[in-house]
Amino acid sequence: LEQHGFACVYLHRVGIVSRYMDLVRLYQPKARVIYSVADLHFLRLERQAREMEQPELLPRAARVRLLEGLGALQANVTLTHSPVEAALLHQLAPGARVCIVPWCVQTVRKKPRLAGRRGVVFVGHYAHVPNVDAAFWLVREVMPLVWAHAPDMPCVLVGSSMPPSVQALAGPQVQALGHVPDLAPLYAQMRVAVAPLRFGAGVKGKVLDSFAAGLPCVMTPVAAEGLALPEILQPLVARDAAGFARVILALQDDARATAVAQAGWQFVKEHFSRKTITGSLKTVFL
Numbered sequence: 001l002e003q004h005g006f007a008c009v010y011l012h013r014v015g016i017v018s019r020y021m022d023l024v025r026l027y028q029p030k031a032r033v034i035y036s037v038a039d040l041h042f043l044r045l046e047r048q049a050r051e052m053e054q055p056e057l058l059p060r061a062a063r064v065r066l067l068e069g070l071g072a073l074q075a076n077v078t079l080t081h082s083p084v085e086a087a088l089l090h091q092l093a094p095g096a097r098v099c100i101v102p103w104c105v106q107t108v109r110k111k112p113r114l115a116g117r118r119g120v121v122f123v124g125h126y127a128h129v130p131n132v133d134a135a136f137w138l139v140r141e142v143m144p145l146v147w148a149h150a151p152d153m154p155c156v157l158v159g160s161s162m163p164p165s166v167q168a169l170a171g172p173q174v175q176a177l178g179h180v181p182d183l184a185p186l187y188a189q190m191r192v193a194v195a196p197l198r199f200g201a202g203v204k205g206k207v208l209d210s211f212a213a214g215l216p217c218v219m220t221p222v223a224a225e226g227l228a229l230p231e232i233l234q235p236l237v238a239r240d241a242a243g244f245a246r247v248i249l250a251l252q253d254d255a256r257a258t259a260v261a262q263a264g265w266q267f268v269k270e271h272f273s274r275k276t277i278t279g280s281l282k283t284v285f286l
Contacts, residue, residue, distance in 0.1 A: 037071075039080075046061045104273070120154070122194050137241070145244075188213075218236050
């Protein structure tokens with residue numbers, strides 16, 4: 001706090017920046033305004049409109065696109081976690097200053113070993129439409145292909161605000177646990193994490209958290225977007241249900257699964273550490 005006001009004001013997500021930017025500029029004219037997009041909401045809405053055949057979402061997406069571009073132009077600095085979205089912001093708001101700042105993710109202490117583990121786990125907040133769609137696609141389209149070769153493979157759905165429709169997916173091979181306060185014990189039992197998102201935007205925390213916990217994470221291209229995956233992790237990305245199932249089944253090999261898990265763990269350790277994020281944040285204030 002400076003003598004005559006705030007030195008810096010941080011606005012998170014488009015709903016906040018569109019509501020408060022004018023007030024900040026009016027009452028804190030000397031403040032450095034930082035706008036964090038979290039993820040580009042217009043991009044998620046456009047993808048949802050296409051994937052779920054909901055053209056009624058497109059006018060809303062266009063309005064949000066305008067607000068996100070305006071916010072980037074009005075802010076001193078705009079933050080994103082994703083190089084893909086940084087490029088989109090440069091197109092959307094030419095002249096805006098955009099900085100890429102990764103998330104800080106804490107890895108487990110020991111290199112993972114996956115021998116003796118079994119099960120597929122999907123973690124998501126189910127008040128978020130992409131996660132509900134992902135759970136249905138996983139259970140109805142992907143897992144039957146897995147069960148054709150591994151009929152005893154458990155599938156575990158975890159996350160807050162789980163609606164009755166997702167809870168109803170539970171059965172002999174599917175557990176719908178809802179909110180779990182501490183994911184560490186669950187991750188320590190599972191063989192594979194999955195991010196079966198058919199639409200969305202931004203870097204996905206569930207992917208990074210899975211790698212950090214020592215699990216391979218099978219992803220759609222949308223879920224992998226914004227991550228510069230090393231070569232060993234690139235085969236984890238699958239475009240359709242058949243490919244997704246093949247990757248899950250391939251990771252039932254102990255040696256392969258452990259090698260991939262350790263590579264994911266190392267990837268997060270190197271690129272998403274507190275030291276890396278602190279260095280990135282320093283550029284925001286230059």
